[in-house]
Amino acid sequence: MSELTAEDADLYQQAQAAVEFAYVPYSHFAVGAALRTADGEVITGANVENASYGMTMCAERNAVFAAVAAGKRRFDAIAVYADAESVPPCGACRQVMSEFAPSLRVIFRRGGQPVVMTLDELLPEQFKL
Numbered sequence: 001m002s003e004l005t006a007e008d009a010d011l012y013q014q015a016q017a018a019v020e021f022a023y024v025p026y027s028h029f030a031v032g033a034a035l036r037t038a039d040g041e042v043i044t045g046a047n048v049e050n051a052s053y054g055m056t057m058c059a060e061r062n063a064v065f066a067a068v069a070a071g072k073r074r075f076d077a078i079a080v081y082a083d084a085e086s087v088p089p090c091g092a093c094r095q096v097m098s099e100f101a102p103s104l105r106v107i108f109r110r111g112g113q114p115v116v117m118t119l120d121e122l123l124p125e126q127f128k129l
Contacts, residue, residue: 002116008077008107011036012114015079015107018044018059025049031082033059035067038074043067060093064100077105079114086110094123102126 004012011034018032024047031047045063049056060080067075078097080087087109089097097104097119104119119126 001121002105002118004107004114004116007036008079008105008116009114011042011077011079012081012107014042014044015059015081018046019081019083020046022046022059023048026051026053029082029084031059031080031087033063033078033080035060035063035078036076037067037072038076039072041072043070043072058090058093060089061096064093064096068100073100075101075104077107079107081109084109085112088122091123094119095127098123098126098128 014034015032019030022030024030026049033045035043043063043066045059045066047059080089102119105116106119106122107114107116
């Protein structure tokens with residue numbers, strides 16, 4: 001685990017603000033994400049649910065996919081926020097993030113407080129071709 005920097009705290013606040021765009025009529029569990037690209041741009045995402053639950057998409061992947069669709073391929077950090085005690089990215093999100101940034105800084109809530117870990121720490125055995 002790493003220390004939370006001022007940049008991390010700002011990114012975390014942007015993830016918290018992204019929560020308002022979540023579409024969560026079924027779980028009522030809104031999640032926001034803010035992804036910082038290598039050139040310093042921040043792209044946000046929010047979770048989007050669907051009545052066919054398998055079609056639901058996490059905030060983290062929505063942010064990554066939006067960044068990739070905008071031509072971004074290098075990422076420095078991602079922050080994830082939800083009003084819960086602990087909200088690390090799920091396994092699917094970890095794997096998607098590892099495709100682009102295996103050592104990404106990940107800011108998320110643990111024990112009610114933001115913490116910073118690298119993606120390498122969260123997903124030590126990444127799938128690679």
